[in-house]
Amino acid sequence: MRRKSLAGAVCPIARSLDVIGDWWSLLIVRDALRGMRRFSEFQKSLGVSKNILTQRLRTLVAQGILELAPATDGSAYREYVLTAKGRDLFHVLVALGQWGQEHLDPPAGSRLTMVDRARGEPLRRLELRARDGRVLGPGDTIMTKIA
């Protein structure tokens, strides 16, 4: 049977994973955040086959994460650009990046890290704070139903 759709889940995490929880989507968004816009750029960067890329780009557009825009270089081609909804995935990618950097060994000789572009300095770790400013950890939150 087809994998179950989580689109109608009550849990917002499950709904998110339904949309961007597949193998390629977040990597496409990552590249888009780095400024990539063209089909061929994504294909080259990801090494994914073209039929799959076509399919993923189409769903991302359908979900309002990317949109098609006329090419910036004046050619007749079109480019994929992030919408506000797509750019809001930034924190998801940062969280994934910080976790990977901390817990997964990089290949020998090339360690990448995200830095503050303006100053070239390393970033702080993401922190979740309560309204009163306390930093919250895994045990300090709970899901509740709201009106």
Added chain:
Amino acid sequence: MRRKSLAGAVCPIARSLDVIGDWWSLLIVRDALRGMRRFSEFQKSLGVSKNILTQRLRTLVAQGILELAPATDGSAYREYVLTAKGRDLFHVLVALGQWGQEHLDPPAGSRLTMVDRARGEPLRRLELRARDGRVLGPGDTIMTKIA
């Protein structure tokens, strides 16, 4: 051909997705953070078939995200508990949850949100800050090679 392994990728985001970028793993971690420990609890909560759940739990254990511990109720069964590495996925889940809550419509009548357990108050949005305290957005960071 099998989906390409990203385990040796230079990008920490890609390495993370290689480990927890599949359909179920993060949902299992979400449930584990909520306190679930038993095979049957996960199966009931996720509605996944048992062979798939077996497989996912095994990889999560192999990756050091979960570990097997003797049951807390004194029975001979074993339970799956998060390691520190697994608990560190908290921010990834928070980021996914905040994005889903903001951009994906919940099913009618049941909106869930994450709150500060101690006070029942809503949380602040995750913020990424530079070392000097500036809040950084998608355009303000860049990946660099470090020694």
Added chain:
DNA sequence: GATGACAGGTTTCATGATGGAACCAGTTGG
């Protein structure tokens, strides 16, 4: 200490998703 139910799987099989390669139409550069 037999017995039936439950926990936690494994096996089998059908079906859907993935990926490589070949092919193709519209665009561009020369």
Added chain:
DNA sequence: CCAACTGGTTCCATCATGAAACCTGTCATC
């Protein structure tokens, strides 16, 4: 006008997913 490039589509083999049946060890009860 022709060749190469962009951005796909189609076809096919293979892999992963999922449902259901089965199986083994544990627990609760009598």
